[in-house]
Amino acid sequence: MKPKSILMALAIVAGFAFAGCEKEIDPREPGMLVPKTVEQDPALSSISVNGTTLHAETFGNPDSAIIIVLHGGPGGDYRSLLKCRAFADNGYFVVFYDQRGSGLSKRHEKSIYSIQLMLDDLTAVIQHYQNSAGQKVFLLGHSWGAMLATAYINTYPTRVQGVILAEPGGFIWNDAKEYISRANNINLLSEETNDAIFFDQVFTGKESEHEIVDYKMQLMSAKENAKNNRIGNAGHYPFWRSGAIVAKALFEIADRDGFNWTTNLGSFTTKVLFTYSELNTAYGLQHARLVSAPYPNVQMEKIPGTGHEILFFGWDAFYPVALAYLNQLK
């Protein structure tokens, strides 16, 4: 076969391959691969605080004791935590917000992020909803959200009247890093790992191409919820959008600077509800004791029948424990 003939045959095959294609979609176009944010869709519920716009919702009487729900990640969103609305039926004002750059909240460039900025956002959210100085504020954080709650208490120990923590990775970077390493459990020969990284050759994006990098981060999360995952999740859980840039920024900051959010926890003498899941084999009682140790007053609870996504898969067991704790402090 002559080279010219082969090239012609290839051209014909390529022509047929693309002839039936409908109009191509630009992956950078908002709303195609990931939902629009509050900046792109004004119909979404939002608040403007601390120089950003956050996707936020509230439930319950605004004058009741406030529960601020802090989602995981960094870069996750509060959709899987919406069962916490139930606290509103028991006399609490429940506030959900997607953290800066996460979920449906406004995106920002990577360079603006810092831990202090995330704490300032939380302060601004509290101030936005707190009607009086006497209105109690409780934090309820899951995973990274529980780490953020602890960083807040370590910095401002008098600003909240109680906290519920659900499997924080660690309050010292080394503890968190070791947990993340155990949880990820990368096996290069597994289907799940290769599903999670194979598409790196298909989708690439600049940091400014948020839709693409957020979408890639979302696809990568399939691994953590796949069958027999290490963190014990029963399957996939609801989400809106992964915030790839905020996640990358905060991980880079942690890796570069480290952190220790335990230095002032001794001054927070209020009882803390610390929960961990039965099925997360990367966590367990030993890690829960290690992480919770700097708090002087801890109520430790193992939540049965769930993995890391305690507030979604383990809600029925978690809720009565959490409600009883809050009612003691209300």
Added chain:
Amino acid sequence: MKNNSIIILLLLIFIVPKPGNAQTVNWTSFGNGLKHIINLNAGFDNSATIGIGYGQKLNTSFPLLLSVEYSAPAGKTIFDDFKTKLGGQAEVVKAGRFSATVKAYGIFRRNESDYVRLLNFGSEFSTVMGYYKSSWHAAGELGFDKAIITHVQHKDIMKESYPGIKDGWYMPTGGNFFYGIQTGKSFKNNDVYIRIGKTVAQDLKNKATIPLYFQLGVNGRF
């Protein structure tokens, strides 16, 4: 890969008498009368992979090889993920022991997870330059793998989470540069070679989750 497939391919590597590589070619060891080359390889290329290839040297005034390659990543599900390449390579410069080869391939990739099925058409252009003797070679390589257009079909999990998500043909979707080194040993009508290098996204800043590639392969010519 696919546990059973790994066993079968490993058996092929050791049983087939003259395995060969359609991609990594030492032109100086391509003896007279030999037109075909077969390759088996294993390594890491955006996932742990095993691959196979076939090439045919054409009767042209300069060395030209057309080839087809197939590789698949590790995992339990067979044929849900793979990469195929169809194209050719030609030796464009030869000065004593130094040689430069250019390669051009069309690529078709498939990737399926719990969230999505991707079908991608792409291209790869690269050059390999180095020192070649009939018994061994050492060279550097530089190339660009462009994911030109990708058909995206989302699974129910994604559609339930975001009903507005769009299936269809997406363009452009990405591209990665790769650069590295390779060396090989040739004996009789066979070669054993190793390639190792790095990848970086087309913006020259961002990187893949594991921005490395590695390949160990064997060629047979007949």
